[in-house]
Amino acid sequence: MTMVNLTLNGKQVSADVPDNTLLVTFIRETMGLTGTHVGCDTSQCGACVVHVDGESLKSCTMLAAGAEGASVTTIEGIADGDSLHPMQQAFHENHGLQCGFCTPGMVMSAIELVQDNPNPSETEIREGLEGNICRCTGYHNIVKSVQAGAKMMGG
Amino acid sequence: MHHTTYMKAGNTDDAVARMADGGQLLAGGMTLIPTMKQRLANPETLVDLAGCGLAGIEDQGDSIRIGAMTRHADVAGSDLVRGAIPALAALAGGIGDRQVRNRGTIGGSVANNDPSACYPAAVLGLGGTVHTDRRDIAADDFFTGMFETALDEDEMITAVSFPKTGKAAYVKFPNPASRYAMVGVFVASAVDGTRVAVTGAGSDGVFRHAGMEAALDAGFSAGSLDGITVDADEMISDIHASGDYRAHLVREIAKRAVAAC
Numbered sequence: 001m002t003m004v005n006l007t008l009n010g011k012q013v014s015a016d017v018p019d020n021t022l023l024v025t026f027i028r029e030t031m032g033l034t035g036t037h038v039g040c041d042t043s044q045c046g047a048c049v050v051h052v053d054g055e056s057l058k059s060c061t062m063l064a065a066g067a068e069g070a071s072v073t074t075i076e077g078i079a080d081g082d083s084l085h086p087m088q089q090a091f092h093e094n095h096g097l098q099c100g101f102c103t104p105g106m107v108m109s110a111i112e113l114v115q116d117n118p119n120p121s122e123t124e125i126r127e128g129l130e131g132n133i134c135r136c137t138g139y140h141n142i143v144k145s146v147q148a149g150a151k152m153m154g155g
Numbered sequence: 156m157h158h159t160t161y162m163k164a165g166n167t168d169d170a171v172a173r174m175a176d177g178g179q180l181l182a183g184g185m186t187l188i189p190t191m192k193q194r195l196a197n198p199e200t201l202v203d204l205a206g207c208g209l210a211g212i213e214d215q216g217d218s219i220r221i222g223a224m225t226r227h228a229d230v231a232g233s234d235l236v237r238g239a240i241p242a243l244a245a246l247a248g249g250i251g252d253r254q255v256r257n258r259g260t261i262g263g264s265v266a267n268n269d270p271s272a273c274y275p276a277a278v279l280g281l282g283g284t285v286h287t288d289r290r291d292i293a294a295d296d297f298f299t300g301m302f303e304t305a306l307d308e309d310e311m312i313t314a315v316s317f318p319k320t321g322k323a324a325y326v327k328f329p330n331p332a333s334r335y336a337m338v339g340v341f342v343a344s345a346v347d348g349t350r351v352a353v354t355g356a357g358s359d360g361v362f363r364h365a366g367m368e369a370a371l372d373a374g375f376s377a378g379s380l381d382g383i384t385v386d387a388d389e390m391i392s393d394i395h396a397s398g399d400y401r402a403h404l405v406r407e408i409a410k411r412a413v414a415a416c
Binding site: 002022041042044063066112128 | 156157158159160161181184185188189191192193201203205228251252253254255257258333334
């Protein structure tokens with residue numbers, strides 16, 4: 001067992017978990033935040049993307065113990081009270097989701113993409129979301145959403 | 156994933172000592188953790204290198220030294236690398252996806268020597284040097300076969316250095332699904348002549364192609380490779396591409412890399 005201490009959506013949390021606990025398991029099962037999804041379990045689909053110290057990572061491909069001391073932000077941590085994050089709002093307004101399973105990862109990847117590149121082109125968005133797979137094939141509206149989200153974020 | 160015991164190494168000596176006790180080194184984990192999840196690797200002890208202070212990029216005059224724990228995103232975004240060896244920065248920026256580049260490391264990639272990985276092509280193509288806890292190993296001596304390297308059982312990569320050259324390019328033909336290199340060719344104009352390193356294709360992993368190097372030394376142009384043949388029997392042949400197709404791609408992708416130099 002390993003004691004893991006980290007900041008989750010701004011709150012200090014600690015738990016003693018088996019050493020082989022993945023960060024996504026820690027988030028979903030230990031901390032009960034099920035907004036972060038497990039899609040493929042083979043590190044390819046990106047449904048599990050969260051921010052660790054401000055950078056997007058696949059939480060199914062990292063041990064919880066490796067996030068010791070880090071600041072982790074999940075999809076639950078980006079809205080401001082009842083106000084959706086601009087990127088969430090943009091997905092909502094542009095029909096950027098169909099079944100919604102991939103959406104938490106898409107939104108978290110898109111936020112980091114826009115933070116690094118406030119005015120991404122369509123090509124840059126498609127390349128930037130290479131690590132996120134949508135099985136409803138909704139990429140067209142996802143790209144539109146990210147473009148709108150970028151504008152709403154101030155780009 | 157099977158049970159494992161996780162520990163952090165405080166420095167290189169600590170990591171090497173723990174490896175000698177049977178520990179498996181964990182760098183970025185972009186290969187090891189998925190492999191453990193599939194139960195294809197079941198290390199009893201994982202030794203996390205994140206706290207060993209091995210990340211960083213240094214200008215060493217004629218070369219650039221990249222610490223083993225330096226992430227792909229940091230190499231891709233480094234002004235130093237982009238200025239001195241733009242092909243290396245571009246290669247790092249094309250590995251996996253953004254989330255993999257935010258976590259995966261050069262040391263992990265080079266030590267693993269996956270036959271479809273991009274970095275081995277850069278190390279071999281640029282004629283780099285792999286630094287370990289005990290010695291320096293020239294690229295030509297380092298990669299010894301698919302997933303095989305010259306590293307001893309308890310030897311650890313601490314850094315990789317690359318001679319500076321602006322005349323180099325890497326072109327990858329990615330598998331449309333996995334985005335791994337089905338064929339990737341790194342062409343560089345080095346001090347000792349042109350070097351051509353091929354990843355993704357060879358059944359023994361990354362390799363240099365002497366015929367293409369000689370042809371490019373005689374005349375550095377894509378057309379110089381027109382008459383070159385690549386032995387299909389030495390290529391990987393699988394559901395993604397036959398050996399014949401890979402052999403064909405190696406020459407065509409090499410021509411694109413030369414044109415991009």
